[in-house]
Amino acid sequence: MAERPEDLNLPNAVITRIIKEALPDGVNISKEARSAISRAASVFVLYATSCANNFAMKGKRKTLNASDVLSAMEEMEFQRFVTPLKEALEAYRREQKGKKEASEQKKKDKDKKTDSEEQDKSRDEDNDEDEERLEEEEQNEEEEEVDN
Amino acid sequence: MAEVVVGKEKGGEQRLVSLPLSRIRVIMKSSPEVSSINQEALVLTAKATEFFVQYLATYSYKHGSGKEKRALTYSDLSNTAEESETFHFLSDILPKKILASKYLKMLKEEKREDEEEGENGSDEGDNDEAES
Numbered sequence: 001m002a003e004r005p006e007d008l009n010l011p012n013a014v015i016t017r018i019i020k021e022a023l024p025d026g027v028n029i030s031k032e033a034r035s036a037i038s039r040a041a042s043v044f045v046l047y048a049t050s051c052a053n054n055f056a057m058k059g060k061r062k063t064l065n066a067s068d069v070l071s072a073m074e075e076m077e078f079q080r081f082v083t084p085l086k087e088a089l090e091a092y093r094r095e096q097k098g099k100k101e102a103s104e105q106k107k108k109d110k111d112k113k114t115d116s117e118e119q120d121k122s123r124d125e126d127n128d129e130d131e132e133r134l135e136e137e138e139q140n141e142e143e144e145e146v147d148n
Numbered sequence: 149m150a151e152v153v154v155g156k157e158k159g160g161e162q163r164l165v166s167l168p169l170s171r172i173r174v175i176m177k178s179s180p181e182v183s184s185i186n187q188e189a190l191v192l193t194a195k196a197t198e199f200f201v202q203y204l205a206t207y208s209y210k211h212g213s214g215k216e217k218r219a220l221t222y223s224d225l226s227n228t229a230e231e232s233e234t235f236h237f238l239s240d241i242l243p244k245k246i247l248a249s250k251y252l253k254m255l256k257e258e259k260r261e262d263e264e265e266g267e268n269g270s271d272e273g274d275n276d277e278a279e280s
Contacts, residue, residue: 022202023206027219045193065188085196092164
């Protein structure tokens with residue numbers, strides 16, 4: 001849940017990196033332009049969510065799904081995003097499938113070694129912590145940027 | 149050899165989405181009518197937001213004034229919000245600055261005129277006091 005207004009901001013460091021990658025090398029992006037794009041991105045998320053939700057409601061579904069988001073893009077006149085988004089979705093599904101297969105493989109390995117179960121569990125937990133730490137680092141970067 | 153290619157893909161390729169999904173979810177859920185979002189919808193919205201940031205930046209740069217200076221400024225963005233139909237939903241949060249500064253200039257000019265009149269008035273007042 002969003003408890004503070006800054007919870008609705010996206011990390012500046014990530015936004016800046018995306019902008020820099022999109023523009024030719026050496027283009028200077030003013031600080032004001034960066035924060036404006038960041039705000040615009042948050043508004044875009046809200047707008048897309050609201051449009052997607054309309055499609056879900058039309059379909060009498062309570063949960064937003066991928067097709068709702070794709071329909072929302074067309075409605076918002078961002079048709080140009082639809083094809084790359086479908087590709088990203090395919091990539092995501094492949095990744096999930098790969099993860100599933102990997103964990104199934106792990107299970108098989110577990111069956112072979114009965115006492116390795118606990119080790120695997122703790123390894124999984126370590127991964128989760130790593131992801132959280134990554135996000136924290138992103139936020140720290142953001143704060144550093146603000147200080148500058 | 150095949151293994152090398154796979155390894156390269158794993159190590160060289162970035163994560164599918166670079167924006168934090170947890171944050172995107174918080175923003176999506178801040179909309180009161182939304183009850184739940186499945187993971188695919190979340191990933192797609194995050195990815196769409198990345199495309200949006202790229203598109204807004206490149207569009208504003210191409211159509212902007214800073215091309216010779218190799219710069220992207222706020223006014224390039226507010227121009228985009230005003231002139232492009234697709235980006236028009238941003239016009240409230242990216243108000244045109246030029247109009248505001250022009251407005252301030254206008255205000256200043258009006259004020260200066262007032263002040264000049266006012267100064268004349270107070271000068272006369274001083275003179276009156278000096279005379280009495």
